[in-house]
Amino acid sequence: MTRFKICGLSTPETVDAAVSVGAFALGFVFFPRSPRHLSPEQAAGLLVRVPEGRRRVAVLVDADDALIDAVLAAGIDTLQLHGAETPERIAAVATRTRRPVWRAAGVATQADIRAAVAAAGPAEWLLLDAKAPRETASGEATLPGGNGLAFDWRLLQGTNIGRPWGLGGGLAPGNVAEAIAAVQPGFVDVSSGVESRSGVKSVEKIKAFAAAVMA
Numbered sequence: 001m002t003r004f005k006i007c008g009l010s011t012p013e014t015v016d017a018a019v020s021v022g023a024f025a026l027g028f029v030f031f032p033r034s035p036r037h038l039s040p041e042q043a044a045g046l047l048v049r050v051p052e053g054r055r056r057v058a059v060l061v062d063a064d065d066a067l068i069d070a071v072l073a074a075g076i077d078t079l080q081l082h083g084a085e086t087p088e089r090i091a092a093v094a095t096r097t098r099r100p101v102w103r104a105a106g107v108a109t110q111a112d113i114r115a116a117v118a119a120a121g122p123a124e125w126l127l128l129d130a131k132a133p134r135e136t137a138s139g140e141a142t143l144p145g146g147n148g149l150a151f152d153w154r155l156l157q158g159t160n161i162g163r164p165w166g167l168g169g170g171l172a173p174g175n176v177a178e179a180i181a182a183v184q185p186g187f188v189d190v191s192s193g194v195e196s197r198s199g200v201k202s203v204e205k206i207k208a209f210a211a212a213v214m215a
């Protein structure tokens with residue numbers, strides 16, 4: 001079965017739901033502009049609910065060492081770098097923390113995929129997400145991820161990534177089975193697609209997503 005990560009969790013009920021449906025990884029966002037943003041202190045109260053054997057993933061955007069140390073102290077065990085981190089920065093974070101680091105990269109073209117593979121450094125997983133639009137219709141800057149947007153998965157067909165990779169961006173209970181069948185990622189990652197509104201996770205949608213992955 002394809003592994004799945006539920007990302008942007010912020011309540012005990014939805015953490016428990018992600019655990020009980022079998023998510024291999026649970027994601028917590030530490031990025032103030034996100035509607036899913038948590039402080040390390042808030043996250044600590046949720047992370048104690050995650051049993052051994054599941055990944056506790058921090059989603060970070062160009063985080064400094066102080067924030068990285070704070071999330072690790074809160075109970076995070078895996079660092080998902082979702083900003084403009086260079087391969088050198090990815091390597092430095094991995095070396096300094098001795099924790100698994102995942103590299104998330106935005107994709108709109110095949111050139112983006114090649115660039116993402118080349119720049120992933122020592123990342124344990126490369127997470128391919130949709131490239132974020134530059135700004136919303138009202139002129140606000142968008143988030144680097146968590147926008148509920150998919151890229152054209154056909155860009156991946158016939159492409160040898162050559163390293164462990166996962167698929168994110170715009171996945172939901174209604175399309176995740178199609179995505180898995182189309183490109184066979186090592187894992188799938190969802191945030192907006194299991195929400196009832198922006199930043200609010202739905203237990204029912206988490207269950208539906210897991211059922212669709214397992215089907």
Ligand SMILES: O=C(O)c1ccccc1N[C@@H]1O[C@H](COP(=O)(O)O)[C@@H](O)[C@H]1O
Pocket residue numbers: 007008027029031034035036059061082129143144145146147148149168169170171189190191192193
């Ligand atoms: O979820 C966020 O708010 C977020 C903020 C900043 C960087 C990344 C973020 N989320 C990541 O984006 C993917 C895709 O999200 P979606 O399913 O399209 O909404 C998500 O899985 C997170 O890893």
